[in-house]
Amino acid sequence: MxxxxxxxxxxxxxxxxxxxxxxxxxDGNGRWAKKRGLPRSLGHxxxxxxxxxxxxxxKDIGIPYASFYVFSTENWKRPxxxxxxxxxxxxxxxxxxxxHLGDGVRAVFxxxxxxYPDDIREKMIKLENDTAHxxxxxxxxACNYGGRDEIAxxxxxxxxxxxxxxxxxxxxxxxxxxxxxYTADFPDVDLVIRPSGELRLxxxxxxxxxxxxxxxxxxxxxxxxxQELDKALIDYASRGRRFGGV
Ligand code: IPE
Ligand code: IPE
Ligand code: MG
Numbered sequence: 001m002x003x004x005x006x007x008x009x010x011x012x013x014x015x016x017x018x019x020x021x022x023x024x025x026x027d028g029n030g031r032w033a034k035k036r037g038l039p040r041s042l043g044h045x046x047x048x049x050x051x052x053x054x055x056x057x058x059k060d061i062g063i064p065y066a067s068f069y070v071f072s073t074e075n076w077k078r079p080x081x082x083x084x085x086x087x088x089x090x091x092x093x094x095x096x097x098x099x100h101l102g103d104g105v106r107a108v109f110x111x112x113x114x115x116y117p118d119d120i121r122e123k124m125i126k127l128e129n130d131t132a133h134x135x136x137x138x139x140x141x142a143c144n145y146g147g148r149d150e151i152a153x154x155x156x157x158x159x160x161x162x163x164x165x166x167x168x169x170x171x172x173x174x175x176x177x178x179x180x181x182y183t184a185d186f187p188d189v190d191l192v193i194r195p196s197g198e199l200r201l202x203x204x205x206x207x208x209x210x211x212x213x214x215x216x217x218x219x220x221x222x223x224x225x226x227q228e229l230d231k232a233l234i235d236y237a238s239r240g241r242r243f244g245g246v
Pocket of ligand 2: 025026027028069070071072075198200202
């Protein structure tokens with residue numbers, strides 16, 4: 001057992017075999033607000049605060065990759081007022097996030113940015129460019145992201161290479177598909193954490209989670225804390241990952 005350095009917020013002893021990539025499905029904002037008689041949008045504001053805390057904690061304990069499910073390709077089904085609220089939070093957040101991220105954090109958006117209003121898309125690209133040289137923690141922000149959409153895009157790109165005579169179908173491997181995903185440059189997910197009591201992936205990184213471990217908790221995302229993350233990390237460390245071997 002070792003204690004990891006940095007500004008660690010809790011006293012829990014963390015195991016040595018921490019996951020390289022933790023994927024957070026930030027769920028339960030709406031129920032958090034409903035329980036308090038507040039509008040759902042306030043749940044998203046609170047969820048944004050938890051995101052900042054957990055991102056900082058991942059950096060402090062030395063997790064190199066953390067991904068966060070911000071908005072799915074399916075979330076456009078929600079009422080316009082809720083979507084507008086989420087876009088408003090993103091806008092504000094993108095303005096101040098860089099100072100909050102501090103040194104060492106690289107931000108990368110995964111998902112289709114093209115649907116976002118120009119100002120939001122430009123801020124996303126600026127943030128990616130400004131933080132591209134940081135390596136302590138890479139934060140993958142899944143915005144307008146869907147796992148099936150991502151795999152279909154990969155298939156389309158590969159089909160074009162075949163059509164242009166640059167690749168033959170026999171040479172298409174798992175690696176070829178992976179190389180055309182948004183996450184081509186990043187490791188697969190080791191641990192998925194989903195709060196809010198739902199026991200599903202909801203189209204999150206479905207290719208990259210093929211051999212992930214899962215940790216579910218009833219805590220709602222706005223109530224999720226570094227201590228909750230510690231529990232998930234300790235549980236993860238006790239699992240035997242065999243990847244099909246013995
Ligand atoms: C997750 O919280 C945030 C987004 C999907 C944008 P929800 O808004 O899904 O919260 P619940 O599941 O309704 O409680
Ligand atoms: C998944 O949560 C998407 C995000 C957390 C951004 P949802 O609340 O959309 O998932 P379902 O609808 O419960 O499967
Ligand atoms: Mg939900």
